[in-house]
Each structure stands twice: as structure tokens, then as C-alpha cells.
Amino acid sequence: MELITTVIALGGVARCTSLYAAGFSKYRIALAVAAGELVRVRRVWVATPDADPFLVAAARDGVVLTCVTQARRLGLWVLSDPVPHVAAKPHAGGIRVTKAHVHWAAPLLPRHPNALVDPMENVLALVAACVPFEQALAVWESALRRHTVERGALERLPLGGRARRLLTLANPFADSGLESFVLPRLRWLDLPIVPQAWIAGHRVDFLIGQRLVLQIDGGHHVGAQREADIAHDAELMLLGYHVIRVGYRDVVENWPRVQDLIQRAVAQGLHLAR
Known part of the structure; x- marks a missing residue:
């Protein structure tokens, strides 16, 4: 060759x-x-x-790409990645990395000397320790949904407490990272909440109680997709469902507004079958 x-x-x-x-x-x-x-x-x-400039930089600096940086490179759902995240051997000398977040923790899986990227198990463990819980949950659920790692394999690893909790809560059927934020935020309602419920020939993001539907629009809800969503909303309402549709920024930046809408709908009994 x-x-x-x-x-x-x-x-x-x-x-x-x-x-x-x-x-x-x-x-x-x-x-x-x-x-x-x-x-x-x-x-x-x-x-x-x-x-790939990321790989070149990792080789130059004697580190591996990991955490949210490698998660994003693998197509997982990452909310933000302002600076590259890399990992170095604990107590490694000669590492001089600028404008990057360096992880020094011992890896779950040994790193091969020739590797420039972390194995997925190491990536998820560092995500668990590094980013806010909801964002970490979105990454973990994205990894399980894409089958980049198997739940059984993770269960057999010596995960820390936070990582173990993420594994317990992670739902591999969440359709997007935004949905990973929602379920933990609504558990306090003490109502049945079914993600990805199948109603009237389509999936809905969340069915709260018996009749309250929460739909979350990502960046792809435009054009024909938007028209299909509107048509499905109308069909749901004719069947006696109440639909609350919110967007990306609502969930990420203005959750109190979303929560207020849901609280008011529940208070009015819109989650109940009439």
C-alpha cells in the first residue's frame, strides 16, 4: 500500500x-x-x-479529542462547545495546550498511544462530569439512540455516581436532544408523561396525561415539515387533544414560559380525557 x-x-x-x-x-x-x-x-x-485540523492539533499537543468536542464530531447532540475539549494522561508532563479545556482524569478505557480520539465510553464519562446534567443527558441519550455504545457495556463499567445516574435515566428513544431536557423538568407534575407517543398516525414528542401534547420544534421544522406539523396539530385538536408547540429557544433559553403554559393547561384540566 x-x-x-x-x-x-x-x-x-x-x-x-x-x-x-x-x-x-x-x-x-x-x-x-x-x-x-x-x-x-x-x-x-x-x-x-x-x-482534519482537530486531529492535527491533537497530535501536535500530545492529547486526544474527547468530551463534548468528540461527541459533536461523532454527530451526537451537543448544546454548546465553545472551546475544544481534550484529554491528557494524568500527571503527564510537557503538555502545553492553550484555548482548550484539558481533562486530566484517568480514563475508563485505556488509550492507545496512537489514538487521537477517545473511545465513546471515555467521552461519555467525561461529558457526565463536565457539563450540566441536562446537557449531559442529551449527549448520553443521543449516543444510545445512535447505537454508538450499548447500555449493557456501560453498565459493566465502573462509572461514577453522576454517570451511573445518567445511565439510569437515559432514554434511547428520545427523538432529539431538546426532548432530553424536558422529561426531567416535568417529573414534578406527578403525571403520566409518554415520550414519542403514537397518535393519529404520527409520533408526538410528549403526551402529558391523557390529552395534553407537547411538541418541540427543532431547526428542521420549516417548509413542508412545518405544514405537516400544522396539519397534524389540527387533527389532534379535532380528536380532543390540546397541543402546546414550542421551539428550540423556548426550551433552551426560556423554559419558565414553557413550564407556565404547561402548568396552566394542567390546571384547566386540558390533560384529561373529557
């Missing part, structure tokens, strides 16, 4: 020892660097010129 093809297969950034093991000499690697086919990131790392 050609050198450049091998580096690409390794993610675009490779430790030189991996390339030696694949049969490439120091001289061959040096020729590729001199020709501009590879870039020397660090003495023992090389990369293709168009390699």
Missing part, C-alpha cells in the same frame, strides 16, 4: 511508528515530507496537507 494511502486510512494523521510497522522507512517518510505530500506535525507524527 502506498504511503499516502496508508496515512489517509489512519485518519489523515499518523504516528511514524505505525508507518514503520507498515513497512515504510524513515527515508521514505522524509521524502514525502520534502515533496509536500505529508506535513510533519511533530517529530513522531505526520499528516496529509488536508487532514
Whole structure:
């Protein structure tokens, strides 16, 4: 296999020892660097010129991508990721990372010396300890929903108390990260709350009691999707349901308004079958 093809297969950034093991000499690697086919990131790392800048930075700084940064890279639901989150070996020396959040905790799963990204189990454990509980729950539920990790495998790990609680509460059927915020916030109502209930040929985000429907619009609720949502709302109301529809910003930034709407609806008995 050609050198450049091998580096690409390794993610675009490779430790030189991996390339030696694949049969490439120091001289061959040096020729590729001199020709501009590879870039020397660090003495023992090389990369293709168009390699993922996050991976290049991790190799340069001697860290791995983890927590919310790696969760977002894997397509999980992350509310905010203002700075990169990376991990280093506990008590590691020579780590000089600026403009990043460095995690020093011992990992659940050992990290291979050639790894530039954390395994999913380590990612979730650090998310549990790092971000607010609701945001962490959204990430955990997203991981379970996408089958990037199995609940049984997590249960067998020595999780901390907060991570163990997240695993207990995580619902793999939540349709979006926003829904992960809602259920814990409404448990105090002491009413049956069914996420992803199937009513009139479609799923609704939450059925509260018998007749109160809470729908949460994400960024994709536009155009044809919006028209379909409106039509379904009308059908639900004709069947005797009361629909409360809110948006992303309502849940994330203005929850008291949403809670007030739900409280008033419950007080008026709109959650009950008539």
C-alpha cells in the first residue's frame, strides 16, 4: 500500500511508528515530507496537507479529542462547545495546550498511544462530569439512540455516581436532544408523561396525561415539515387533544414560559380525557 494511502486510512494523521510497522522507512517518510505530500506535525507524527485540523492539533499537543468536542464530531447532540475539549494522561508532563479545556482524569478505557480520539465510553464519562446534567443527558441519550455504545457495556463499567445516574435515566428513544431536557423538568407534575407517543398516525414528542401534547420544534421544522406539523396539530385538536408547540429557544433559553403554559393547561384540566 502506498504511503499516502496508508496515512489517509489512519485518519489523515499518523504516528511514524505505525508507518514503520507498515513497512515504510524513515527515508521514505522524509521524502514525502520534502515533496509536500505529508506535513510533519511533530517529530513522531505526520499528516496529509488536508487532514482534519482537530486531529492535527491533537497530535501536535500530545492529547486526544474527547468530551463534548468528540461527541459533536461523532454527530451526537451537543448544546454548546465553545472551546475544544481534550484529554491528557494524568500527571503527564510537557503538555502545553492553550484555548482548550484539558481533562486530566484517568480514563475508563485505556488509550492507545496512537489514538487521537477517545473511545465513546471515555467521552461519555467525561461529558457526565463536565457539563450540566441536562446537557449531559442529551449527549448520553443521543449516543444510545445512535447505537454508538450499548447500555449493557456501560453498565459493566465502573462509572461514577453522576454517570451511573445518567445511565439510569437515559432514554434511547428520545427523538432529539431538546426532548432530553424536558422529561426531567416535568417529573414534578406527578403525571403520566409518554415520550414519542403514537397518535393519529404520527409520533408526538410528549403526551402529558391523557390529552395534553407537547411538541418541540427543532431547526428542521420549516417548509413542508412545518405544514405537516400544522396539519397534524389540527387533527389532534379535532380528536380532543390540546397541543402546546414550542421551539428550540423556548426550551433552551426560556423554559419558565414553557413550564407556565404547561402548568396552566394542567390546571384547566386540558390533560384529561373529557
